[in-house]
Amino acid sequence: MRSPRPSLVPAALGCLLLLTGCGGGGFSDSEGSQAGQSEGGQVTVRMLVNITPNLTQAYWDGLVKPFEQANPGIDVKVEAPTGKGVADTLPQQLAAGNAPDVVETLMADETLAKQMLDLSDQPWAKDTPLAQEAALGGRIYTVGVGVQAQSLVFYNKSAFDKAGIDKPPATFEELEAAMGKLKAAGWLPLQTGGDFLTGLQLLQLTNPSRAQQYPTWHQDIKAGKLKAGESMLPYLERYQTWIDKGYVDKNALGLKYADAETAFLSGKSAMYVMGSWFTAAESKAEKDFEIGVFPAPVAKGQQYPGPQGATMAAPYMILKSTPNKDAAVKLVQWLVTDPEAVKSQLKQDGNFRTGVEREFTPLERQVQEILDAAPSGVPQGEGYGDATLPKGFGAAWNTEIQGLYVGKSPKEVAEGVDRWVDGRS
Amino acid sequence: MTLTREAPPVVTKPPGPPKRRPRDGWANAIMVAPATVLYVVMLIVPVALALYLSLTDWDGFSANPAFVGAANYVDLLDDPELRRAALVTLLVAVAGTAGLNLLGLGFAVLVNGASRANTFFRIVLFYPHVLSALVVGFLWSAILGTNGAVNNLVTRWGGEVLPFLSDPTWATITMIAVLVWAGFGVNVVLYLAGLQAVPHSLVEAARIDGATRWQVFRNVTLPALGPSVTVNIVLSLVTLLKTYDLVVSLTAGGPAGQTQTVAYLILWNSFHDARLGFGSAQSVLLMLVTGALAFVVTKLRRRGELAVHQ
Amino acid sequence: MRKPFLWATVAFMLIPLYVLTVNAFKGQQDILENPFGFGGLTLEPLGTALTNPQFNVFKGYAITLLFVVAVNVLSVLLAAPAAYVIARSPKRRFRVLMLFFLAGTFIPGQVLVIPVVYVLKTLGLMGTIRGFVLFETVLTLPFSIFLYAGYIATIPAVLDQAAAVDGAGRLRTFWRIVFPLMKPAVATMVILNTFSVWNDFVNPQIILGPGSGLYTVTTGVYAAVSQYSTDYTVVFPTLLLAIAPLLVFFVFMQRHIISGLTAGATKG
Structure with a gap:
């Protein structure tokens, strides 16, 4: 290390002083973020998608390939989230000023809608599943591929047989009786887990019953007429007894989402509350027992089956800021209306759409029947459209519910939820 | 990590009057300016920006954030999430600092001296520092998770599942233990450096006077290590107070949000919940606490060292 | 007492590394059934990890190396001359400047990243290599200047004066005479900065973002592993690929790395 070529030093320093002025100097920036400019007539549409065990990066790349072939001028760049998920990554990108053109998996709420393209005047948009329900002030921002049934209880048929349960439970009392029998027969009655699973499952399980007691739950909470935690307190108390009785594993918080799914599929537990996308995982799993499904139970005296928790499958939004509006609209239209694209997405993630015929596994057929038999659909989780709860409700709810496993009382949990909601409105 | 002596004399007067030349002023400016400008633009301006943002209700992307005065700070005071995260962070910082330094100093004494075996020990103690906290977290969660090794x-073997990561108390302890596992090698190296500076003659003299090993350590080595201890403690505290990566990969803040640190909460609030103003207020708070703690520790230690030297 | 205790510690330190290595060559079933033993060794998971479309290990390494080199070069170019002026000038304003820089060591980098996003956005540097390198460099400045200034103070000022008498300018004196003597301090900082840039997670994750298509080894590992944290045939091989080259480098360079740290610490 002798003298470092003095002539280089001032040059480098001068370069730095200009900060932005020396792109060609040391390192090239050709791959910078500002994609989307056309290069020789080629337009790039950046699409931020959700990556899950069902929906891998390879799946997404393959999905859009036919679209690219049919539209030689459009190049679709599928981007995986760099944060915890799309919900984290999109705000980061918006803040950074390099938002994608299309985003999958999120739905418009009051905050996001301002950033999204209004699709109301697109003739194809209003006929997509749940588009009207998810509209915000009558404007359509989110369009999806199908419907996910949320309030399903999958069960291990041989466990039910061995425990002597001849008919799936229809009320919570029957569910608890069944869990008692299953526990006595040596099974873990209900598969729960940590991650985001804890809160999700409780919402899924209680949708049909809650929707009959509070038909406009989301709206009422938003309007301050109802307290989210307080209204859920009876369910929390019930759940607490399940933990105490060992109907759910007290160490479940250590299980990730995929762990829980694997545990149920390998026959370690008897029931698993999950959305319809579980059928996609089920069809791929090798197992020596059969899995059945029934709609989530309701309270005594309520109508069964109750309203089914329903969400939009593969919701897409287009960013208002996109420099390639036409190409982005074309892509999204193709994704939600092209028969092959729709079928592929429904199959890949175990979702449903009225009028789309595809090959069903026996379990998928049952789910379709449950969907057909449900009297109505009810928003799940944070809800959608005008009935959306404050941003982050799902995660906060989940964190609070997990408190039941670590020694908080149902009342404390309910108060925690309400405190959170109060703090955001 | 340089303070094995008293704080280094940062400014030394050149002996004898230097010949002043008008060009020197310019040369000084040229040599100082680039670093200063960049430092101001990318560190001082962001700090000022964080201060400003903390007074708004910005979500991070909408066009006009509203000025809300001290509202975010008022919210901070009775935010149960922040209270819990602050507690976790302090616990991690204090217990972690104690662990890092006790193990660091202890092992430094054990592997002091030049030998092949000692070199090997140092490598093994130090190597986790080469790995990123993210990798360390993933690795340990694969080992200690509910389905882990x-x-x-x-x-x-018929035992009950050990809730390393699924019980809040266990998970907090696990996190601190992993932080110490991954970091104390650095403290070993730093304390070793400090040990080299302990006057050999003093140790010899004490030995000849019949002092035991422990007495030598307590009365000769430790006082001479004073500045090293200060640096190590301050470094550990400052590092641990911003623990984030390990939370992401080891516990993801769980179970029941009980292992979220302040740094984790800041990024969660700012982006996931799109409450950037509120997150900025938390950032400002963390900066103040970090600065204050480092300052207090340095002052206390310096007073302690002076007392020892008298 | 001492030796057995040390060897037990060695075992405890190395077990995770052993588990990682041995399980990188096993199928999920073998990992679950026998996490600590050999048995059913296969190269398949490693092959899959090598060809993961979401995380190309080689690309991750190349990008991270580029960052490390760029940050180190820039950091030395900026911090060393500034430290020289601060250490050698008797003027009060430079003493204040030192304190000004020193304050930066107490600002947690993770906390800064949110407002830095806006600064970079304003400068048009968000999501670019340049923006990331500049920010990482700035993060290294406070401590570098502190260390260099302390080190320069131990170099006799007579040397510079002799050069000045010979007619050399201040810049020239510094780079020709003083800088070559700073080798140990520079080596220490290069080592520290290399680790901090290499292992940084939040800053590259947020500043580079998904749009740039750029990832470092650390953010790449996160993308490849976090969604599949229960599929150990993904976790173990990916982690192994991410750390193996670094560990090999460390073992070969350990003498320089550890003694570099030590030298910096004793001579500062």
Whole structure:
């Protein structure tokens, strides 16, 4: 290390002083973020998608390939989230000023809608599943591929047989009786887990019953007429007894989402509350027992089956800021209306759409029947459209519910939820 | 990590009057300016920006954030999430600092001296520092998770699952233990450097006077290590107070949000919940606490060292 | 007492590394059934990890190396001359400047990243290599200047004066005479900065973002592993690929790395 070529030093320093002025100097920036400019007539549409065990990066790349072939001028760049998920990554990108053109998996709420393209005047948009329900002030921002049934209880048929349960439970009392029998027969009655699973499952399980007691739950909470935690307190108390009785594993918080799914599929537990996308995982799993499904139970005296928790499958939004509006609209239209694209997405993630015929596994057929038999659909989780709860409700709810496993009382949990909601409105 | 002596004399007067030349002023400016400008633009301006943002209700992307005065700070005061995260962070910082320094100093004494074996020990103690906290977290969660290597073995032998990461108390302890596992090698190296500076003659003299090993350590080595201890403690505290990566990969803040640190909460609030103003207020708070703690520790230690030297 | 205790510690330190290595060559079933033993060794998971479309290990390494080199070069170019002026000038304003820089060591980098996003956005540097390198460099400045200034103070000022008498300018004196003597301090900082840039997670994750298509080894590992944290045939091989080259480098360079740290610490 002798003298470092003095002539280089001032040059480098001068370069730095200009900060932005020396792109060609040391390192090239050709791959910078500002994609989307056309290069020789080629337009790039950046699409931020959700990556899950069902929906891998390879799946997404393959999905859009036919679209690219049919539209030689459009190049679709599928981007995986760099944060915890799309919900984290999109705000980061918006803040950074390099938002994608299309985003999958999120739905418009009051905050996001301002950033999204209004699709109301697109003739194809209003006929997509749940588009009207998810509209915000009558404007359509989110369009999806199908419907996910949320309030399903999958069960291990041989466990039910061995425990002597001849008919799936229809009320919570029957569910608890069944869990008692299953526990006595040596099974873990209900598969729960940590991650985001804890809160999700409780919402899924209680949708049909809650929707009959509070038909406009989301709206009422938003309007301050109802307290989210307080209204859920009876369910929390019930759940607490399940933990105490060992109907759910007290160490479940250590299980990730995929762990829980694997545990149920390998026959370690008897029931698993999950959305319809579980059928996609089920069809791929090798197992020596059969899995059945029934709609989530309701309270005594309520109508069964109750309203089914329903969400939009593969919701897409287009960013208002996109420099390639036409190409982005074309892509999204193709994704939600092209028969092959729709079928592929429904199959890949175990979702449903009225009028789309595809090959069903026996379990998928049952789910379709449950969907057909449900009297109505009810928003799940944070809800959608005008009935959306404050941003982050799902995660906060989940964190609070997990408190039941670590020694908080149902009342404390309910108060925690309400405190959170109060703090955001 | 340089303070093995008293704080280094940062400014030394050149002996004898230097010949002043008008060009020197310019040369000084040229040599100082680039670093200063960049430092101001990318560190001082952001700090000022964080201060400003903390007074708004910005979500991070909408066009006009509203000025809300001290509202975010008022919210901070009775935010149960922040209270819990602050507690976790302090616990991690204090217990972690104690662990890092006790192990660091202890092992430094044990592997002091030049030998092949000692070199090997130092490498092994130090190597986790080469790995990123993210990798360390993923690795340990694969070992200690409910379905991890250890629990597989335990359940196979008929035992109950050990809730390393699924019980809040266990998970907090696990996190601190992993932080110490990954970091104390650095403290070993730093304390070793400090040990080299302990006057050999003093140690010899004490030995000849018949002092035991412990007495020598307590009365000769430790006082001479004073500045090293200060640097190590301050460094550990400052590092641990911003623990984030390990939370992401080891516990993801769980179970029940009980291992979220302040740094984790800041990024969560700012982006996931799109409450950037509120997150900025938390940032400002963390900066103040970090600065204050480092300052207090340095002052206390300096007073302690002076007392020792008298 | 001492030796057995040390060897037990060695075992405890190395077990995770052992588990990682041995399980990188096993199928999920073998990992679950026998996490600590050999048995059913296969190269398949490693092959899959090598060809993961979401995380190309080689690309991750190349990008991270580029960052490390760029940050180190820039950091030395900026911090060393500034430290020289601060250490050698008797003027009060430079003493204040030193304190000004020193304050930066107490600002947690993770906390800064949110407002830095806006600064970079304003400068048009968000999501670019340049923006990331500049920010990482700035993060290294406070401590570098502190260390260099302390070190320069131990170099006799007579040397510079002799050069000045010979007619050399201040810049020239510094780079020709003083800088070559700073080798140990520079080596220490290069080592520290290399680790901090290499292992940084939040800053590259947020500043580079998904749009740039750029990832470092650390953010790449996160993308490849976090969604599949229960599929150990993904976790173990990916982690192994991410750390193996670094560990090999460390073992070969350990003498320089550890003694570099030590030298910096004793001579500062």
